Amino acid sequence: MRGIKNLIIISVIFFASFLRPAGSNAQTNLYVSVKGNDRNPGTKNKPFASINGAVSAARKISGAVFIRLYGGTYYLSKPVVFTSADSRKDNEPLTLTNVDNQKVIISGGALLRGLNWTAFKNGIRQAKIAQDLVFDELLVNGKLQHMARYPNYDPSAEILRGTAADAMSKERAERWKSPAGGYVHALHSAKWGDFHYIITGKDTSGTPVLEGGWQNNRRSGMHEKYRYTENVFEELDTENEWFYNKKTKILYYYPPAGLDLKTAKLEIPQLAHLxxxxxxxxxxxxxxxxxxxxxxxxxxxxxxxxxxxxxxxxxxxxxxxxxxxxxxxxxxxxxxxxxxxxxxxxxxxxxxxxxxxxxxxxxxxxxxxxxxxxxxxxxxxxxxxxxxxxxxxxxxxxxxxxxxxxxxxxxxxxxxxxxxxxxxxxxxxxxxxxxxxxxxxxxxxxxxxxxxxxxxxxxxxxxxxxxxxxxxxxxxxxxxxxxxxxxxxxxxxxxxxxxxxxxxxxxxxxxxxxxxxxxxxxxxxxxxxxxxxxxxxxxxxxxxxxxxxxxxxxxxxxxxxxxxxxxxxxxxxxxxxxxxxxxxxxxxxxxxxxxxxxxxxxxxxxxxxxxxxxxxxxxxxxxxxxxxxxxxxxxxxxxxEKGDFRIKKGAAALSAGFKNFEMDNFGVVSVGLKRIAKKPIFPTVLVINNLTKDETIDFMGARIKNLTTAGEQSATGMDRIRGVLVLSVAPGSAASAFLQANDVILTFNRKQVGNLKDLQEARNAVAGKNTEIVIFRNQQQLKRKIEVKM
CATH class of the missing domain: 2.160.20 (Pectate Lyase C-like)
Structure with missing residues (x-):
């Protein structure tokens, strides 16, 4: 066996000598194909089958080495590991790349093969899995599917793609026969990141038992509202959801309408590193x-x-x-x-x-x-x-x-x-x-x-x-x-x-x-x-x-x-x-x-x-x-409007020492990346000018006016022109406890505020009492309890 290995190494070096140009800048090309064989010498016509095979061969070759992969998907059973044995001299690198820009996919997943799908119930299909695999995520035709979850995945939901306060409640858990192995995901109680837990079972009262919550260095518990549960069988109830039973090795999947499971490609990630x-x-x-x-x-x-x-x-x-x-x-x-x-x-x-x-x-x-x-x-x-x-x-x-x-x-x-x-x-x-x-x-x-x-x-x-x-x-x-x-x-x-x-x-x-x-x-x-x-x-x-x-x-x-x-x-x-x-x-x-x-x-x-x-x-x-x-x-x-915020000639800012800087050089520079990259929405500039005819008044230490222009609407993120706009807030004023510049006051004392008159009337009705104000800030409504003094 040792003789065969030595023969292979000698063959690789022999063939590589034909691939390497003469001179001090010698370069070697080694080729890899999903249809290759690691007993091959790694030539263009007789490529290796694995990246590891080519890496091992490269260790024996001096000068610059290119490992060139033919197009296809390379499913790794373990990460490709480079050690000091793979180090190259300066100007003699080892480069792992494709052949002629062919698409090369390096995957940490496994392809599910030979599945015999049968009906389960309510549109759910089931198949026995013969392979010994980790079931953490499922991709169907390259698209990520969703573990059975509550509430269901909602792409329009801004936070966690759907949340429910009762996601792990005792009442919800009554539906679950055996939830061990499920997960609870939640935002931090102050929205400073998130927490994750695995469900280990239910206690004697039927409440889920959780292990985890170490994913944030400020451990003040999960948010009472923003949370969801996944990988619980009883929550499999909508398209694109799945659940894998580890004991029976059965995969349950709710395919979307029109998907042909006979021809669909199902892949399961297996590795943490590639x-x-x-x-x-x-x-x-x-x-x-x-x-x-x-x-x-x-x-x-x-x-x-x-x-x-x-x-x-x-x-x-x-x-x-x-x-x-x-x-x-x-x-x-x-x-x-x-x-x-x-x-x-x-x-x-x-x-x-x-x-x-x-x-x-x-x-x-x-x-x-x-x-x-x-x-x-x-x-x-x-x-x-x-x-x-x-x-x-x-x-x-x-x-x-x-x-x-x-x-x-x-x-x-x-x-x-x-x-x-x-x-x-x-x-x-x-x-x-x-x-x-x-x-x-x-x-x-x-x-x-x-x-x-x-x-x-x-x-x-x-x-x-x-x-x-x-x-x-x-x-x-x-x-x-x-x-x-x-x-x-x-x-x-x-x-x-x-x-x-x-x-x-x-x-x-x-x-x-x-x-x-x-x-x-x-x-x-x-x-x-x-x-x-x-x-x-x-x-x-x-x-x-x-x-x-x-x-x-x-x-x-x-x-x-x-x-x-x-x-x-x-x-x-x-x-x-x-x-x-x-x-x-x-x-x-x-x-x-x-x-x-x-x-x-x-x-x-x-x-x-x-x-x-x-x-x-x-x-x-x-x-x-x-x-x-x-x-x-x-x-x-x-x-x-086009993102050019350079100051015009003669503007006051230039007299104070401000200097214009370039506005067309942000972000990626590669042609291909620039072509597909989004750009931010450029705001309409909110012009605040005390010389305008708009009426401004003092409100508990804040300067306010009617919201009247499209620019003000855009700057505040309002749905339409309405409400009262906060221009500024004096430090230490009563208003500073609950208002910021660019807020919009929507209701006061539970009365709709369309303009300054509405706000003044509502305030006069509650002087010396506690009341409530609703403001719009950062594209969401906020409710505050305040005291209105005489």
């Missing part, structure tokens, strides 16, 4: 490229999502369809990653100079691309929101303890959409315990939470530029298209103690984020939060030349943030509970409404040279001691 780069800092995997392939069908891993990412709200499953650890100068390029149950790409621990570029990443169960280092590289780490290190015990050495984290990597020209269809605490690009990552020219949209997320300050140096990020925070809350936390070694949840720590030793806030994080030349739109949200201690940022289309910019406490030359359309600057002597700077920006500060006693180093839409907003800012050199004037943009 490609793995398994190296260490001492034994690296170098110079390997995966290019031009379609990667699909990995299992969901939401029950393995347990590792906390320090004190951020996140936990993580450390894995993905393409997994990198100990990789240097490795690339994933021009690939399609779709229908993946977990993360698409994951860089774990030590990685250097790696890149993901030109890829389309869509229909992903969790996140698009993650960079996550080793917590052991963090000095004085804490792992839960309420944990903290006493100041006297903090390691005062700046930066990381080890090199075991991703650094100097790049995410460039990728189209990412329809992410997080299972896990809602997910994102397009996740940065945690890493440094110097470039995220450039990506288009990211249709995600349940942030498009780009920075979990903590460790260790900064990132450049986030020319990205187009929109349709974000679609299923969660209190977040932004770009989100960050800065819960680093100095941080703690007790705000008074935190303030005193930073006041005494402001340098502590910069021990982890040792290099500035740069956000520049991006376009953001968030309709359910902030366009840019720097939360909880986020420090050492330089934010400039960003176009914010709807949600404005929020800075919670932190130090050393420079925000300059940004445009905030129909929104404004949201400073929240800043540190004393934060050294923050906000200058040369354009805001669409008055600032909306909360709990600010110290306004940093410089808040000036900004542009407001009206004199009232500017006067309000100056009354707080800021913006002595700022200006106001009409926001005259070049062509906002």
């Amino acid at each position: 490609f793995e780069f398994r190296g260490t800092e001492e034994r690296l995997v170098k110079n390997i490229i995966i290019s031009g392939l379609t990667l699909t069908q990995t299992v969901r891993t939401f029950m393995q999502n347990k590792e906390p990412l320090l004190r951020s709200d996140w936990t993580i499953y450390r894995g993905g369809a393409v997994f990198y650890e100990g990789a240097v100068r490795c690339r994933l390029e021009k690939c399609v990653l779709e229908n993946l149950g977990s993360n698409a790409v994951f860089f774990s621990n030590f990685n250097r100079n790696c890149e993901v570029s030109g890829c389309r990443i869509s229909d992903i169960g969790a996140s698009g691309i993650c960079f996550v280092g080793d917590p052991a590289a963090v000095r004085s780490p804490s792992f839960e929101y309420n944990e903290y290190i006493p100041p006297a015990e903090i390691d005062l050495t700046p930066g990381p303890k080890t090199n075991n984290y991703p650094k100097d990597c790049k995410v460039y020209d990728n189209l990412m959409f329809n992410l997080g269809y299972v896990e809602k605490q997910s994102t397009g690009v996740e940065l945690s315990m890493c440094s110097d990552i470039v995220v450039s020219h990506n288009t990211i949209y249709d995600v349940p939470r942030a498009g780009i997320n920075v979990s903590e300050g460790t260790w900064g140096g990132h450049i986030i530029e020319y990205n187009d990020v929109f349709n974000t925070v679609k299923e969660t809350g209190d977040h932004g298209s770009f989100n960050s936390w800065g819960r680093d070694r100095y941080w703690q949840a007790d705000k008074k103690k935190l303030d005193s720590i930073v006041a005494e030793r402001p340098g502590l806030a910069l021990l982890d984020v040792v290099r500035p994080i740069v956000l520049r030349n991006n376009r953001f739109r968030c309709d359910h939060g902030w366009d840019i949200d720097l939360d909880d201690g986020s420090s050492n940022y330089h934010i400039y030349n960003n176009l914010c289309l709807n949600g404005g910019i929020k800075l919670r406490e932190g130090v050393k943030r420079i925000v300059e030359n940004n445009i905030m359309v129909n929104n404004t600057f949201h400073p929240h509970v800043w540190f004393k002597n934060s050294q923050d700077v906000f200058r040369h920006n354009i805001v669409g409404t008055a600032y909306l500060p909360i709990g600010i006693a110290d306004w940093g180093r410089e808040i000036d040279y900004n542009t407001f839409p009206d004199s009232v907003s500017l006067a309000e800012a100056r009354s707080r001691g800021t913006d002595s050199h700022s200006v106001y004037g009409p926001l005259t943009f070049e062509n906002p």
Whole structure:
């Protein structure tokens, strides 16, 4: 047997010598086909059958090697693993790609064969499964089907595609004979991500018993309303649903009308990973490229999502369809990653100079691309929101303890959409315990939470530029298209103690984020939060030349943030509970409404040279001691309907130092990706001008007017022109407890408010009493209980 193996290796090298051109830039081509044979030499006419067969042969060949796959679907029984034995010299890479642009699909699924379908009942069909398979997801003719669930899958439902408060109630469970193995999925009680549970049975009272709920680092329980149950047999009651009985090995499926099960292709994902780069800092995997392939069908891993990412709200499953650890100068390029149950790409621990570029990443169960280092590289780490290190015990050495984290990597020209269809605490690009990552020219949209997320300050140096990020925070809350936390070694949840720590030793806030994080030349739109949200201690940022289309910019406490030359359309600057002597700077920006500060006693180093839409907003800012050199004037943009928000010549903003920046260079650059990428909806600019004839009045400290224009309707997201528009809210006023600029008042004291007169009459009727107000904000109605004083 050993002699046969040696003969095969000798044959491969012999044939490869004919394929390799002469000269120092020698190149070898090895071929793979689904119709090949691993005993073949890997030539064009006699290809290998497996990728592993070609990889093994490549290890024996010097010079650049191309493994070229003929078109077809390659079903993997295990991941393709690259180790240090596969490392290549610089300029002699190993490239895994297709033949002549043929479509090559690398699948972690299994094809169901020889099914004998018979009728079960009520349109449901059944078939015995002879194969020994994991049944986690089912795809029929390439389309993802749904585990039997309650409530049924509803593509029009914004949150979790359908929810019900009684999804796991005792009354509902009475229908279930044996629910063990079912799942409960729910949003976090505050909509900060989600939780997942497996049903282990029912207790003596008949209530489902759950195990799980570890998928969020803020474990305050599941949402009382936003939840659903799946993988329970009795809930199989509509088209495209399925259930697999593990004991009887019978698959039950409710096919849609017109589907021919005899010819349909049914596939079941089996693997969590497709490609793995398994190296260490001492034994690296170098110079390997995966290019031009379609990667699909990995299992969901939401029950393995347990590792906390320090004190951020996140936990993580450390894995993905393409997994990198100990990789240097490795690339994933021009690939399609779709229908993946977990993360698409994951860089774990030590990685250097790696890149993901030109890829389309869509229909992903969790996140698009993650960079996550080793917590052991963090000095004085804490792992839960309420944990903290006493100041006297903090390691005062700046930066990381080890090199075991991703650094100097790049995410460039990728189209990412329809992410997080299972896990809602997910994102397009996740940065945690890493440094110097470039995220450039990506288009990211249709995600349940942030498009780009920075979990903590460790260790900064990132450049986030020319990205187009929109349709974000679609299923969660209190977040932004770009989100960050800065819960680093100095941080703690007790705000008074935190303030005193930073006041005494402001340098502590910069021990982890040792290099500035740069956000520049991006376009953001968030309709359910902030366009840019720097939360909880986020420090050492330089934010400039960003176009914010709807949600404005929020800075919670932190130090050393420079925000300059940004445009905030129909929104404004949201400073929240800043540190004393934060050294923050906000200058040369354009805001669409008055600032909306909360709990600010110290306004940093410089808040000036900004542009407001009206004199009232500017006067309000100056009354707080800021913006002595700022200006106001009409926001005259070049062509906002087409997305060109450059300021016209002669506009007031130019006199305050604002400089126009390019408006046609956001997002992906590849021709093919640009052709299919969506664009954000460009808002009609809401012009607030105190010189207009529109009547404005004071309402409990808020300036309000009738909503009268199509621009105001578009900016607020109203269904039609009606109600009363909130122009601004004075800090500390009664209205500040329940109103924000750009709100629309719909009812007051249970009376419809069509105009100012309606609101005044309703208020006069309840002076000195408690009542109720209904407002429209972020495309949803909110009900508030308030007290109306005399």
